[in-house]
Amino acid sequence: MPELVFFSGTMDCGKSTLALQIEHNRSARGLAGMIFTRDDRAGQGKLSSRLGLVTDATEVEDGQDLYAHVVDHLSRGGRVDYVIADEAQFLSPDQIDQLARVVDDLELDVYAFGITTDFRSKLFPGSQRLVELADRVEVLQVEALCWCGARATHNARTVGGVMVVEGAQVVVGDVAQSPDEIGYEVLCRRHHRRRATAATARAGALSPDVLPVSPA
Ligand SMILES: Nc1ncnc2c1ncn2[C@@H]1O[C@H](COP(=O)(O)OP(=O)(O)O)[C@@H](O)[C@H]1O
Ligand SMILES: Cc1cn([C@H]2C[C@H](O)[C@@H](COP(=O)(O)O)O2)c(=O)[nH]c1=O
DSSP states (O other): OOOEEEEEOSTTSSHHHHHHHHHHHHHTTTOOEEEEESSOTTOTTEEEOTTSOEEEOEEOOTTOOHHHHHHHHHHTTOOOSEEEESSGGGSOHHHHHHHHHHHHHHOOEEEEEEOSBOTTSOBOHHHHHHHHHOSEEEEOSSOOBOTTSSBOOEEEEEETTEEEOOSOSOOOOOSSOOTTSEEEEEEOHHHHHTTOOHHHHHHHHHSOOOOOOOOO
């Protein structure tokens, strides 16, 4: 049975790498994939991994009908054996419904990859719809780690290494930004709740000991 599978995890846990591996293994056996992405760091129409691999992809536009796009490709004589959608958190809920329709009506597997929650630990609308509709949600096995060594489960947005909690939901960026730029850092829940990034933890460790204060 064809499936809609949502591969989810934090930033930097290997989602795009897995998408490229699935694409490689299937195309090596003569299968043809339709690859969607949106706002990849490598630029428009690219699906890229931090391991250096990159492939061409269809850049999804606002309001684009992904089901109609696949049907149109097929009706022009094109071939589609499976669909990959990277950065799926940036797709709209309607576009996720269209991907589910590709599975049900065209009987194609759809593999979607994305982060579940934003820098405020709120669901992206597209990811919420994926959790609602997917046949399976797979959490990636390679753990991204918080600076404390615990499994990273949350994405923090940082400016100068300091976690911020105000701003637009979508700001394309990376985990290894220069200190002045907006960047991201993956944290465990405890440190996300405390807004404790690697930089602020380091600064705390370097600051002089505070004298104990006796209760009044
Ligand atoms: N220099 C490196 N050597 C080995 N693995 C690396 C290196 N740089 C990145 N990686 C791996 O690539 C992963 C990030 O892959 P990527 O597909 O770009 O992540 P995602 O799409 O989830 O943000 C890291 O978690 C790490 O396992
Ligand atoms: C947490 C968070 C992330 N983003 C952006 C930053 C990156 O461009 C992508 C995630 O890409 P990755 O391949 O999973 O590293 O999402 C955002 O726009 N808003 C956020 O809150």
